[in-house]
Amino acid sequence: MAQRDLEAALQLLAERAQYITGASGAAIALLADSKMICRASAGPSAPARGTEVQVTSGLTGESVRTRQVLRSDDAETDSRVNHESCRMLGIKSVMVVPLVREPEVIGVFVLLADRANAFEERDVTALERLAEMVQTGVEHADAAQRARQEIAAPQKASPVAPEPSEMEKGNPTTPVSLAVSEAQDPSAGASDHSAPARARELNKVRACEACGFPVSEGRILCLDCEAARISGDLPAPLASSQVPAFLASFEGRKQKTWLGSHIYTIGTVLIVVLTVVLLVLRLR
Numbered sequence: 001m002a003q004r005d006l007e008a009a010l011q012l013l014a015e016r017a018q019y020i021t022g023a024s025g026a027a028i029a030l031l032a033d034s035k036m037i038c039r040a041s042a043g044p045s046a047p048a049r050g051t052e053v054q055v056t057s058g059l060t061g062e063s064v065r066t067r068q069v070l071r072s073d074d075a076e077t078d079s080r081v082n083h084e085s086c087r088m089l090g091i092k093s094v095m096v097v098p099l100v101r102e103p104e105v106i107g108v109f110v111l112l113a114d115r116a117n118a119f120e121e122r123d124v125t126a127l128e129r130l131a132e133m134v135q136t137g138v139e140h141a142d143a144a145q146r147a148r149q150e151i152a153a154p155q156k157a158s159p160v161a162p163e164p165s166e167m168e169k170g171n172p173t174t175p176v177s178l179a180v181s182e183a184q185d186p187s188a189g190a191s192d193h194s195a196p197a198r199a200r201e202l203n204k205v206r207a208c209e210a211c212g213f214p215v216s217e218g219r220i221l222c223l224d225c226e227a228a229r230i231s232g233d234l235p236a237p238l239a240s241s242q243v244p245a246f247l248a249s250f251e252g253r254k255q256k257t258w259l260g261s262h263i264y265t266i267g268t269v270l271i272v273v274l275t276v277v278l279l280v281l282r283l284r
Contacts, residue, residue, distance in 0.1 A: 010040035
């Protein structure tokens, strides 16, 4: 798709260049396998699409070698031009813009005219801007091609999963069930090569002897209980039904008085009483 879009864009630019400069022919050639192949052609003087454009001699070759915009106002007297080819095609003026992308010239944009002094400076500026559009189109097409190759490469590199063996088919402990059992019970999946490492990490976790808060390896008290011990206020170790000290403040918030637990009932009664009083006063 990117290449088809590029071909359409190049043809449109060639036709636009011929129209705005009044040239009898316009062509865009791009480098392909060390050859400059015509990819877009407009006008009777332009070479056909798919033909090779010679860049080893003539004005086109000079433009590629110097990487400069070159113009010939009279092909009959200009020594840089192939006189025989120009006479055969009836070409009197030539202009060439090299398409440069470091470190090489990737193509040429050529204008041909059947009259001398056909091109002016404004035509040079216009062709240079059109040449920039050609380079942008080529870069976008190349980027799309690279993206396609990068997407296709992982698919080719990814191996096909082997069929499970008879033993694996009969074994109810599949990798998924093993992962689930390990999540539920850290001791599960001991056959896994990473299970001992996970078990060692879990064994490093301890509980504070006073409040039950998790502490790291080598500690018996959390920071709060350790500070309480230093101040002499450390409580006794927890019984199984006791609330840890670090939750005591939250647990205390749950203990409400009778008034606090019936606050909505009391409020409803007060509203009803006030409503009755207001109605009695109004009737009097």
